[in-house]
Amino acid sequence: MATIPEQIIETRGLNLWYGPCQALIDVSISVPARRVTALIGPSGCGKSTLLRCFNRMNDLVSDCRIEGTVSYHGTDVNDSAYDVVELRKRVGMVFQKPNPFPKTIYDNVAYGPRVHGEKDRAKLDEIVERSLRRAALWDEAKDRLGDSALGLSGGQQQRLCIARTLAVEPDVILMDEPCSALDPIATAKIENLIDDLKEHYTVIIVTHNMQQASRVSDYTGFMYLGELVEFGETLQVFEAPKEALTERYITGRFG
Amino acid sequence: MNQASSVTPPPTRMSSSPLKETAISIIWLLCALFAVVTVFFILLYLVWDGLPLFNEYGLWPFLAGVTWSPTFDPPAFGILPLIVGTLLVTAGSMVVAVPLSIATAIYLSEVAPYRVKVLVKPAVELLAGIPSVVYGFFGLIVLVEWLRVTFDAPSGESMLAGSILLGIMALPTIISVSEDAINSVPREFREGSLALGATRWQTIRQVVVPAALSGITAAIILGMGRAIGETMAVLMVTGNAAIIPSPITNVLSPVRTLTGTLGIEMGEVAIGSLHYHALFALATVLLVITLIVNLGASMILKRLNARATGRAHAGRTVLESIFRHPATSAAPIALVALLVVAVIGSMGGPYYAGAALLVVAVLALVVPRLSRARSQQLAFLLIYAAVGAVLLILAIILFDIISKGLPALSWEFLTSSPRDLGREGGIFPAIVGTLCLVAGSIAFALPFGVGAAIYLVEYQRDNRLTRTIRTGVDLLNGTPSIVFGLFGFAFLVLFLGFGVSMLAGQITLGLMVLPTIIRTTEEALKNVPQSLREGSLALGATRWQTIGRVVLPPAAPGIITGMILSIGRAAGETAPILFTAVVFSQRYLPSSVFDPVMALPYHLFILTTNVPGSETNKYGTALVLIMLVVAIYAVAIVVRNRYHTTMRL
Numbered sequence: 001m002a003t004i005p006e007q008i009i010e011t012r013g014l015n016l017w018y019g020p021c022q023a024l025i026d027v028s029i030s031v032p033a034r035r036v037t038a039l040i041g042p043s044g045c046g047k048s049t050l051l052r053c054f055n056r057m058n059d060l061v062s063d064c065r066i067e068g069t070v071s072y073h074g075t076d077v078n079d080s081a082y083d084v085v086e087l088r089k090r091v092g093m094v095f096q097k098p099n100p101f102p103k104t105i106y107d108n109v110a111y112g113p114r115v116h117g118e119k120d121r122a123k124l125d126e127i128v129e130r131s132l133r134r135a136a137l138w139d140e141a142k143d144r145l146g147d148s149a150l151g152l153s154g155g156q157q158q159r160l161c162i163a164r165t166l167a168v169e170p171d172v173i174l175m176d177e178p179c180s181a182l183d184p185i186a187t188a189k190i191e192n193l194i195d196d197l198k199e200h201y202t203v204i205i206v207t208h209n210m211q212q213a214s215r216v217s218d219y220t221g222f223m224y225l226g227e228l229v230e231f232g233e234t235l236q237v238f239e240a241p242k243e244a245l246t247e248r249y250i251t252g253r254f255g
Numbered sequence: 256m257n258q259a260s261s262v263t264p265p266p267t268r269m270s271s272s273p274l275k276e277t278a279i280s281i282i283w284l285l286c287a288l289f290a291v292v293t294v295f296f297i298l299l300y301l302v303w304d305g306l307p308l309f310n311e312y313g314l315w316p317f318l319a320g321v322t323w324s325p326t327f328d329p330p331a332f333g334i335l336p337l338i339v340g341t342l343l344v345t346a347g348s349m350v351v352a353v354p355l356s357i358a359t360a361i362y363l364s365e366v367a368p369y370r371v372k373v374l375v376k377p378a379v380e381l382l383a384g385i386p387s388v389v390y391g392f393f394g395l396i397v398l399v400e401w402l403r404v405t406f407d408a409p410s411g412e413s414m415l416a417g418s419i420l421l422g423i424m425a426l427p428t429i430i431s432v433s434e435d436a437i438n439s440v441p442r443e444f445r446e447g448s449l450a451l452g453a454t455r456w457q458t459i460r461q462v463v464v465p466a467a468l469s470g471i472t473a474a475i476i477l478g479m480g481r482a483i484g485e486t487m488a489v490l491m492v493t494g495n496a497a498i499i500p501s502p503i504t505n506v507l508s509p510v511r512t513l514t515g516t517l518g519i520e521m522g523e524v525a526i527g528s529l530h531y532h533a534l535f536a537l538a539t540v541l542l543v544i545t546l547i548v549n550l551g552a553s554m555i556l557k558r559l560n561a562r563a564t565g566r567a568h569a570g571r572t573v574l575e576s577i578f579r580h581p582a583t584s585a586a587p588i589a590l591v592a593l594l595v596v597a598v599i600g601s602m603g604g605p606y607y608a609g610a611a612l613l614v615v616a617v618l619a620l621v622v623p624r625l626s627r628a629r630s631q632q633l634a635f636l637l638i639y640a641a642v643g644a645v646l647l648i649l650a651i652i653l654f655d656i657i658s659k660g661l662p663a664l665s666w667e668f669l670t671s672s673p674r675d676l677g678r679e680g681g682i683f684p685a686i687v688g689t690l691c692l693v694a695g696s697i698a699f700a701l702p703f704g705v706g707a708a709i710y711l712v713e714y715q716r717d718n719r720l721t722r723t724i725r726t727g728v729d730l731l732n733g734t735p736s737i738v739f740g741l742f743g744f745a746f747l748v749l750f751l752g753f754g755v756s757m758l759a760g761q762i763t764l765g766l767m768v769l770p771t772i773i774r775t776t777e778e779a780l781k782n783v784p785q786s787l788r789e790g791s792l793a794l795g796a797t798r799w800q801t802i803g804r805v806v807l808p809p810a811a812p813g814i815i816t817g818m819i820l821s822i823g824r825a826a827g828e829t830a831p832i833l834f835t836a837v838v839f840s841q842r843y844l845p846s847s848v849f850d851p852v853m854a855l856p857y858h859l860f861i862l863t864t865n866v867p868g869s870e871t872n873k874y875g876t877a878l879v880l881i882m883l884v885v886a887i888y889a890v891a892i893v894v895r896n897r898y899h900t901t902m903r904l
Binding site (some may be wrong): 060071086089095097100103114117129162165168 | 461
C-alpha cells in the first residue's frame, strides 16, 4: 500500500434533508489531496448532493437542512463565520451540463479572476492562456477568444468551464457528471484532462459510468440511498469490494 | 380520453367529416384575420381623416410649427410643442421608473426570500390594476398640491408631476417584463458564477443582468410605450399649456402632450373642420411614434427568443454594447447623474447644482474603491430602498383613497342617482353603465380573441400569415387607448351613425382588450404539452376533436385569467369611452344599446376636473372604482394560483 496522502476534505456524521426527505445519512468520508476520487452509485443515491456540500452549493436550495460537519483543511465550512465566497474560490465546480456564460471565450475564463479583483490586462491574458492550455482548449480556441462561448461544441464548452474553474486557482475541483452530456470523443478528452489535473489539484468526480470511475479515479466511494456504503482505493473497490451491495452494483445486478 | 380504454367507440364517431374540419379552421382563420384587418383599418381611417389637414396646412408647418392654437384666427396647428411635451414627460417618467423597476425586478427574482416575494409581487400587480383616471385623480389632488407647496411654485401642474405619475404607472410593466427576463437566465449561470467564488452581487451585476439585458431593454421600451400612450393621468396633472419649457430643464413648467390634446379637444371640436382633421393628423403622429416604440420592443424580444432557443447568433443591441464595453459601461450612469444635476440646478440655483455635483463626484470616487463585501452591502441597501419606495408609493395612494373614500360609502351612495352635478347623491347609474360596457366589450372580444389564438397556435404556428397576424396583434396592443376612442368616435359614432351610445363604447373597449385576450389565450394553449395532442391524434382524433377535448380543457384556466384581466382593464379605462359612450349625468338607466351611459371612470374624471366642492363623492367614486377593479384582478390571481398557470397580469 502506498503512503496515505493528506486529507483535504472530510465529513463526519453528515446528514442532509431537502424538506422532509433525507438525502444523506450519516456520511463520513475523507478525501485525499491531489488524487482523483470518484463517487458512484445509482440515480438519487446522494452523490451530487454530497458533492454540493463540499462548496456549499446547497445553500441555494431553500429548504435544505444539514447536520454534522464538512471540513476543508480542518475547518468546518458550515460554520456561520466561514466565508462561503472564499470557500468556492478554493473549491471549484464543473457542472453536469456545460454552462458557459453568454460572453466571449476570453471573458468566460477571465470572469473569475476579475470578480476576485484582477484588473491588469497583461496578467489576465496570461491567466486565460494558462488556464485554456491546462484545459487542453488553447489550440482550438486561441484564434477565437473574442467569439461567443456559446458557439463552441458541447465538449469544448465543458473544457471551457474547466478552464474557467482553473483560472481562479482552486485546490479542489468538484465535477458533477462532467461527461454525461458529451459524446465519447469529447469524454475521452475530458478524462485525459482529469488525469493531468491531479498533479496540481484534488479532483472529486461524480459519475454514473463505472468504467469511467475505474479509468480515471484513484479512490472510489459507492453510495446507495443516501449512505456511503464503501470507500477505498479504486482497485480494491472494483476488484475486491468489502460490501456485498457494492459487488452487486459493480457487477451490474442492480442499479 | 379516460374512457377510451373501456369503451370502444364506433369509428364513425371519431372521424368527423373533412368538410366540417375545414369549415372550423376557416372560422378561426377569419377571427385571426379580423385582428389584423382591424389594425390596418384603424390606421387607414386615421390617416384618411388626417389627410385634409396635410393638404391644406402642409406637413412641415404641422410637424415643425411651434404654435398650437387651433381656435385662433388664423388657427395654428404646429405640434412641435406637443411632441416635445410628450418626449419630456416620457423621458422624465423613465428617470423615475427605470431605477426603481430594475431594482425591484432584481429584488424579486434574485434577493427576496420566498415569503416576502409572494407579498411584494401582488403589490406590484395591484399598482398595475389601478385605473389611470384614479392615478390622475390622486396626482391632481395630492401630488400636484405637494409639488406646489414644496417648490413654492405658482402651480404644481407641471412636467415634473406628469413624469412622476407616469413613472409610477410604468413601474409594473417594466418590473414584470424585467423580472421575467431575469428569471429566464438559466440557473447554471448563477451557479457557475457562485462556484467561482463571486459574491451574489457580482453574480447579479456581471452575469445575470447582462444576460437579461435585452429583455430589460424591451421592458423599458414597453414602459415607454405605456407612458407615451397614457392620456387621462397626464391630462389631469401636466397643466396642458402648449409651450416648450424654457429652459428645457425647467421641470416645473407646464407642458401638453399629444394624448392630452386629443383628450381635451376632441370633445369640443366642430366635426369636419380643419381643427377636426388636425386632431386626426395628430393621432396619426402619435400612433406612428408608439408603433415604432412597440415594434422596437417586440423585435428585441423576438431576437432574444431566437437566441435563447439557439436558432440565431444574435448581435447586440446598442444598449448592450454600451453597457458591456468596459470604457463606456459607466456612461449611462454618468449621463443620468449629469441630468439630475442639471434639473436640480434649474430648480434650486447654482448652489444646489454645485452640491449635487459634489455628491456625484464623491460617489464616483468612493464606490469603485469599496471592498467586495461592502459594495454588495451598498448595492443591496439601494435595492431595498427602491423596493421600499415602490411599496410606499402604493401604500400612500391606497391609504389616501381608502381613508377619505370610506366615509362616502353608504347604501344610498351605491344605489341612488347623482344630484347637484354629483356633489350629492350616488353613483348607481355609473356602476350599471360600467358593468354594461364591460359585459358588452367582453362578449364582443372573447369569441374573436380566442378564435384568433386557436388559429395561431393550433393551426399555423409559423408562416408569413401568422407573422403578419402576430405583428398586427402587437400593434393593436401598443395602440394608445385614446386612439381607439378617436377611431370609435369617427367610425362608430359618426360614420355608422350609432351616436354616442353604449354599443359604440362596447365595441371600442372590445377592440382595445382584443390583443390581451389573444395573447393570454395563446400562452395558455402553448403551455399544453405537445405530447397530449400527439396522444390524441395518434388515436385517430381529428384536429378539432383534439383541440376541443384535449387542448382546451387544460388551457381553460389560462383563458379565463386572460378574460378576467381584460374585464379589469375595460372597467378602468376612460379614454376609449370619452367620446363614444358616456355622458356625465343621467337620471335613468339606458333602455337600449343605442342610449348613452354613465361610467365610473368618466364620472370620477369630471368630478375631479370640473366640479369643485365634491370632495367626498370624488373619493367615494375613486374607492368604488378601485375596489371594483381590484376585486376583478383578485379573482384572476386566485384562478391563476389555483391552476398554477404562469400568466402575467
